Amino acid sequence: MKPAPFAYAKPRTLKEAIALLGKHKDNAKLLAGGQSLIATLNMRLSAPTLLIDLNGLKGLDRIARKGAKVEIGALARHVDVERSDVIAQYAPLIARAMPHIGHPAIRNRGTFGGSIAFADPAAELPACLLALDGEIEITGPKGKRTVKAETFFKGLFETAIGPRDVLTAIRVPAAAKDNRYGFSELSRRHGDYAIVGLAASARTTSKGLADVRLAFFGVDATPLRARKAETALTGGTIDDKRLNAAVAALDLDPSDDVQATAAVKKHLAGVLLKRVARQLLETRT
Amino acid sequence: MSAHTMDISLTVNGEAVNERVEPRMTLVDFLRENLSLTGSHVGCEHGVCGACTVRVDGVVVRGCLMLAAQCEGAKVETIEGVSDNGEIADLQIAFEQRNALQCGFCTPAMLLTAQELLKAGGVPSRDEIREHISGNYCRCTGYHAIIDAMESVAQARAGGKK
Numbered sequence A: 001m002k003p004a005p006f007a008y009a010k011p012r013t014l015k016e017a018i019a020l021l022g023k024h025k026d027n028a029k030l031l032a033g034g035q036s037l038i039a040t041l042n043m044r045l046s047a048p049t050l051l052i053d054l055n056g057l058k059g060l061d062r063i064a065r066k067g068a069k070v071e072i073g074a075l076a077r078h079v080d081v082e083r084s085d086v087i088a089q090y091a092p093l094i095a096r097a098m099p100h101i102g103h104p105a106i107r108n109r110g111t112f113g114g115s116i117a118f119a120d121p122a123a124e125l126p127a128c129l130l131a132l133d134g135e136i137e138i139t140g141p142k143g144k145r146t147v148k149a150e151t152f153f154k155g156l157f158e159t160a161i162g163p164r165d166v167l168t169a170i171r172v173p174a175a176a177k178d179n180r181y182g183f184s185e186l187s188r189r190h191g192d193y194a195i196v197g198l199a200a201s202a203r204t205t206s207k208g209l210a211d212v213r214l215a216f217f218g219v220d221a222t223p224l225r226a227r228k229a230e231t232a233l234t235g236g237t238i239d240d241k242r243l244n245a246a247v248a249a250l251d252l253d254p255s256d257d258v259q260a261t262a263a264v265k266k267h268l269a270g271v272l273l274k275r276v277a278r279q280l281l282e283t284r285t
Numbered sequence B: 001m002s003a004h005t006m007d008i009s010l011t012v013n014g015e016a017v018n019e020r021v022e023p024r025m026t027l028v029d030f031l032r033e034n035l036s037l038t039g040s041h042v043g044c045e046h047g048v049c050g051a052c053t054v055r056v057d058g059v060v061v062r063g064c065l066m067l068a069a070q071c072e073g074a075k076v077e078t079i080e081g082v083s084d085n086g087e088i089a090d091l092q093i094a095f096e097q098r099n100a101l102q103c104g105f106c107t108p109a110m111l112l113t114a115q116e117l118l119k120a121g122g123v124p125s126r127d128e129i130r131e132h133i134s135g136n137y138c139r140c141t142g143y144h145a146i147i148d149a150m151e152s153v154a155q156a157r158a159g160g161k162k
């Protein structure tokens, strides 16, 4: 199908973009990579009267380490994040997730900020931000504010971004020596949205793992931490018995979807938990 | 100019193009309908099949997920362009020799996608090839022949450089 008619604006500044949002309210949509939005327009699942193309804004695509954090500009394209040395070195969890996002042609256009703003429940990056305790910078008519990933994802395709806001950057803590990461997902075809996936981070200490964060995706309306399983993996030596106990402690309640039944998803979540827990125990090079 | 048309200038296969378009027109529809470049195909129109693949500013994109309006000042290349200038002549011969196409619907997009990987140099593994073309559906060949063709061209190009 073809999209319903709309007007097109390509502002040169963030201020202009926010002013346009204010003027057109709910009838306007921001366009970043378009890899989700244009598909929904083509299917007429959405029919805005104005598209505000963010691709003319300068400086919103930077990827840089800033002190103890790594900052990714909202308009950084997936392909640039995937190839970034800064990301490889200081945000290895994100580096591991990138190749799973769609296909090369999708990654050539899709943006990091777009993925976070779209908040697909089966998407990799929202879960990575949750596992990393990352934060999202939002700019609105009153200026900038920062929201923790923990409170940013509010419901199915629903986030803390207001109707006059632009997501401008994402920040995650830069990886330190003792940080450990794990990532795995199961999908029908490489690059498809996951049936179930898991992004995880932890700290290794002389007494075993600490600060374990397990963020599952594809199991609920938003990425979800499995807190009981996190506790089950904290401290001490992790052997098969501990792993089985962690799987038994998985506090997830998935529903059936087009990809799999709830029972299958729950089983797969257990499989992923074991794989990812082993990754958390490996030394990082 | 009404709110629902706009003028764009870009280059397509090296030639300057100035056209008036509706903002809602996708790049692939623009190429097919305004410029009669029908080598880029339209399948699903929501990013899944890959049939609409074209090159914008040197990288492959989904022609159905980009608007013509977004191509102001861009350098667009289609299968017609890369066929005429010989860039993918070896790939085209290999596809034919190895039966890497049957109906041909997926082929223009498959060739552009293949070229993006092979252009990077070296001989990718079969797994890397599979991953790279994972976003391009082919309903005829079963993919093996396409991978054979890509692999043989990568080897030939690497050999030729020695």
Ligand SMILES: Cc1cc2nc3c(=O)[nH]c(=O)nc-3n(C[C@H](O)[C@H](O)[C@H](O)COP(=O)(O)OP(=O)(O)OC[C@H]3O[C@@H](n4cnc5c(N)ncnc54)[C@H](O)[C@@H]3O)c2cc1C
Pocket (backbone or CB within 6 Å): A029, A030, A031, A032, A033, A034, A035, A036, A037, A038, A039, A054, A074, A075, A100, A101, A102, A103, A106, A109, A110, A111, A112, A113, A114, A115, A117, A118, A120, A122, A123, A124, A125, A161, A165, A166, A167, A168, A191, A192, A193, A194, B046, B047, B048
């Ligand atoms: C075939 C296919 C397979 C895919 N597979 C995956 C996959 O496996 N995993 C995955 O994560 N994604 C996948 N995607 C989606 C892809 O990653 C998209 O790029 C991403 O979800 C949206 O990013 P975008 O930049 O394209 O945003 P757009 O499509 O431009 O926008 C998406 C939404 O976010 C809003 N938005 C965008 N940027 C901002 C901003 N800065 N501030 C406020 N709002 C904003 C838009 O208004 C819109 O509502 C796939 C897409 C396709 C077509």
Ligand code: FES
Pocket (backbone or CB within 6 Å): B041, B042, B043, B044, B045, B046, B047, B048, B049, B050, B051, B052, B053, B062, B063, B064, B065
């Ligand atoms: S027509 Fe564009 S991906 Fe199917």
Ligand code: FES
Pocket (backbone or CB within 6 Å): B100, B101, B102, B103, B104, B105, B106, B107, B137, B138, B139, B140, B141
């Ligand atoms: S040759 Fe028919 S779809 Fe690929």
